[in-house]
Amino acid sequence: MRPMLKLLTVAALGAAPAVLAADGTITGKVDVTPGKYLEETVVYLKGVKAPSGKGPESKSMDQKAMTFIPHVLVVSQGDTVKFLNHDNVVHNVYSPDNEGYNLGSFKQDEERSHKFQQEGAYTQLCSLHPEMLAYVFVAPGPYAAAVDKKGNFTIAHIPPGTYQLAVWNSHLKTPDKPVTVGSGETVTQNLALKR
Amino acid sequence: MCSQRVGGVLVVLAVTVAGPARAIPAFARKYQTSCLTCHTVYPKLNPFGEAFRRNGYRFPGVDSDYIKTEQVALGQEANKKTFPKTVWPDWIPSSIPLSVGANGQAMVIPSKSSSAGEAGKSAEGSATHVTVQDLSAEAHLWAGAAFDDTITAWFELTFGGGGVDIEHAQLLFNDIVGPKHVFNIIVGHGFPNVTQYGPHSSYLADQMVTTVPVTAIYWGDSDPWTLVDNYTGAELNGVIAGRIDYAVGLNAGKIAHGLAPTDNFYGRVGFKIGGMRLDGEDSSGAPDPERPWAETALGIYGFAYQATSRFDTTAGAPVPSDTANTYGIGARGQLGSAELNVGWYTESHGHGTDTGGPVNSKVLFGELSYVIFPWMVPALRVETVWLTPQGASTVHDLHIQPGIAFLIRPNIKLVAVFDYESARGFPLTTAGPLTPGPQAYQGGASSWGPLQIAPLASGEPNRSEFESIGLYLAWAM
Numbered sequence: 001m002r003p004m005l006k007l008l009t010v011a012a013l014g015a016a017p018a019v020l021a022a023d024g025t026i027t028g029k030v031d032v033t034p035g036k037y038l039e040e041t042v043v044y045l046k047g048v049k050a051p052s053g054k055g056p057e058s059k060s061m062d063q064k065a066m067t068f069i070p071h072v073l074v075v076s077q078g079d080t081v082k083f084l085n086h087d088n089v090v091h092n093v094y095s096p097d098n099e100g101y102n103l104g105s106f107k108q109d110e111e112r113s114h115k116f117q118q119e120g121a122y123t124q125l126c127s128l129h130p131e132m133l134a135y136v137f138v139a140p141g142p143y144a145a146a147v148d149k150k151g152n153f154t155i156a157h158i159p160p161g162t163y164q165l166a167v168w169n170s171h172l173k174t175p176d177k178p179v180t181v182g183s184g185e186t187v188t189q190n191l192a193l194k195r
Numbered sequence: 196m197c198s199q200r201v202g203g204v205l206v207v208l209a210v211t212v213a214g215p216a217r218a219i220p221a222f223a224r225k226y227q228t229s230c231l232t233c234h235t236v237y238p239k240l241n242p243f244g245e246a247f248r249r250n251g252y253r254f255p256g257v258d259s260d261y262i263k264t265e266q267v268a269l270g271q272e273a274n275k276k277t278f279p280k281t282v283w284p285d286w287i288p289s290s291i292p293l294s295v296g297a298n299g300q301a302m303v304i305p306s307k308s309s310s311a312g313e314a315g316k317s318a319e320g321s322a323t324h325v326t327v328q329d330l331s332a333e334a335h336l337w338a339g340a341a342f343d344d345t346i347t348a349w350f351e352l353t354f355g356g357g358g359v360d361i362e363h364a365q366l367l368f369n370d371i372v373g374p375k376h377v378f379n380i381i382v383g384h385g386f387p388n389v390t391q392y393g394p395h396s397s398y399l400a401d402q403m404v405t406t407v408p409v410t411a412i413y414w415g416d417s418d419p420w421t422l423v424d425n426y427t428g429a430e431l432n433g434v435i436a437g438r439i440d441y442a443v444g445l446n447a448g449k450i451a452h453g454l455a456p457t458d459n460f461y462g463r464v465g466f467k468i469g470g471m472r473l474d475g476e477d478s479s480g481a482p483d484p485e486r487p488w489a490e491t492a493l494g495i496y497g498f499a500y501q502a503t504s505r506f507d508t509t510a511g512a513p514v515p516s517d518t519a520n521t522y523g524i525g526a527r528g529q530l531g532s533a534e535l536n537v538g539w540y541t542e543s544h545g546h547g548t549d550t551g552g553p554v555n556s557k558v559l560f561g562e563l564s565y566v567i568f569p570w571m572v573p574a575l576r577v578e579t580v581w582l583t584p585q586g587a588s589t590v591h592d593l594h595i596q597p598g599i600a601f602l603i604r605p606n607i608k609l610v611a612v613f614d615y616e617s618a619r620g621f622p623l624t625t626a627g628p629l630t631p632g633p634q635a636y637q638g639g640a641s642s643w644g645p646l647q648i649a650p651l652a653s654g655e656p657n658r659s660e661f662e663s664i665g666l667y668l669a670w671a672m
Binding site: 034036094095096097123125127130131132133171195 | 256257260261263267268269270271272273274276277281282284
């Protein structure tokens with residue numbers, strides 16, 4: 001038993017640093033003036049890339065009842081977005097932002113995809129239905145979240161450290177805020193946006 | 196007094212009864228805000244409301260930030276990046292931005308000493324004491340909306356007097372180039388901006404500026420040109436650095452027949468010191484939050500106007516055209532809740548009389564008001580007009596009108612006005628469709644109802660009288 005106990009002790013000690021470096025969370029609420037632009041808000045860590053070993057992901061944005069769903073989709077740089085069409089009318093997806101793209105027209109149950117290489121917001125438009133609008137926000141890494149209908153946000157799995165907390169909004173702005181996240185800590189940071 | 200005289204009076208009155216008070220509850224819906232954001236006793240505008248009107252019916256800052264009703268996008272902001280491959284975007288309200296309203300008046304007319312009472316006695320066989328027949332004289336349909344943050348629209352249809360009149364149908368292109376508020380263009384049918392403030396800036400009358408329907412007075416023109424009226428044309432206006440404002444425009448004026456050159460021109464320039472900027476930008480709010488209408492400020496403006504009216508000589512007009520040259524100045528001073536508006540102008544007609552002769556009119560008007568409560572505003576209004584036909588003596592008409600305006604609700608108002616009038620002489624006519632002899636004269640802005648006329652007693656050139664008490668009721672929703 002003694003060798004086994006020793007082994008367990010060593011293993012426990014070895015695991016201790018990992019416990020100390022547990023990921024943290026930033027949560028908070030965004031106050032927006034005027035409030036009608038609230039849902040077009042993304043909070044993210046500026047310049048923080050994905051940890052090594054985390055590959056690009058694929059996410060999707062649907063078109064239903066002539067509406068992009070979700071209205072704001074948050075992805076990481078290098079991710080791919082599949083654009084679906086579940087309407088029985090033809091849709092188109094294009095964006096004039098950054099490198100710009102036009103995925104052509106596609107019928108019901110067809111899909112198109114685009115790989116987002118540049119950080120920032122891409123307006124999603126449909127040339128056939130000019131009233132349709134959505135945003136794909138490309139964050140530098142996975143540390144980004146769109147706010148909910150009440151303005152709440154949560155960015156999880158953040159390695160301990162000090163960061164610049166930034167906000168994108170379609171019409172409004174606020175200065176970046178420094179924030180320090182300790183191991184396993186949940187930091188609350190509220191933000192206010194205006195013209 | 197003879198019945199022919201009364202007929203002449205009615206001709207003049209029929210063409211000079213001014214439009215009603217105006218308010219646009221469509222804006223209250225659009226911004227989900229009270230009428231009191233922009234008005235005291237509507238349609239009188241407070242400083243913020245004046246800025247809103249001057250900005251082309253837009254809030255300071257970014258107008259769409261304040262729009263709370265749902266809008267249907269006819270394109271997206273990002274489409275501007277893809278123009279000209281795509282149409283420049285805008286939006287429309289999800290519900291039609293309409294408002295309705297009505298207004299009218301009851302008149303109390305003394306049986307003695309009032310020429311109006313005597314006119315009634317002559318026409319009806321007994322003196323008129325109270326008349327309520329015009330309590331619902333007019334109904335209105337208004338629309339006001341934005342196409343985007345720069346283009347807005349204003350529309351007004353008035354039903355009354357057995358007809359329908361498009362009073363406003365304007366597109367306003369704001370901030371067309373350069374700094375914000377400096378260059379704006381209005382096209383369509385509406386009021387030329389010859390004053391620094393909205394035309395309906397009076398608590399007691401329909402319009403702040405007293406107007407004189409010269410050709411109607413002298414020969415019965417059924418559609419006379421007056422300084423403040425609705426015309427079809429275009430205007431360039433703007434506010435510079437928040438304190439200087441200007442307007443220049445051209446319009447079709449009054450044309451009785453066919454197509455004619457558009458040669459009615461006007462220009463105005465003014466400034467404001469103190470109080471809220473003319474464009475409402477960078478406002479820190481009213482000094483007293485309990486009195487949002489109050490400020491200490493002075494605004495001064497001057498204007499010039501050349502208007503050529505064209506008549507139908509086959510219908511009795513004595514001349515084919517008349518050109519009026521008008522020059523004037525005005526000022527508004529505000530000290531807290533007290534406000535004084537004054538204005539003066541001279542209007543010279545080349546062929547204004549029944550014989551085609553020149554006539555000059557001079558007009559002085561003023562209104563002093565004090566907002567005791569946001570729902571109760573006493574005021575004193577004075578209007579005086581001099582008319583001088585070439586080769587004839589000057590006639591003079593004076594109205595002194597104390598009154599009080601009440602807001603029964605933010606969108607229901609009652610105004611009581613006592614009218615004292617003193618006239619010296621009458622305009623004379625010897626030709627034209629009117630009965631030869633002295634003509635009735637109706638003061639301009641005091642023309643809420645059809646009973647404010649100069650004394651008519653024959654052979655009595657000078658007369659002063661307590662003419663009437665008017666009770667005006669208006670609502671809008």
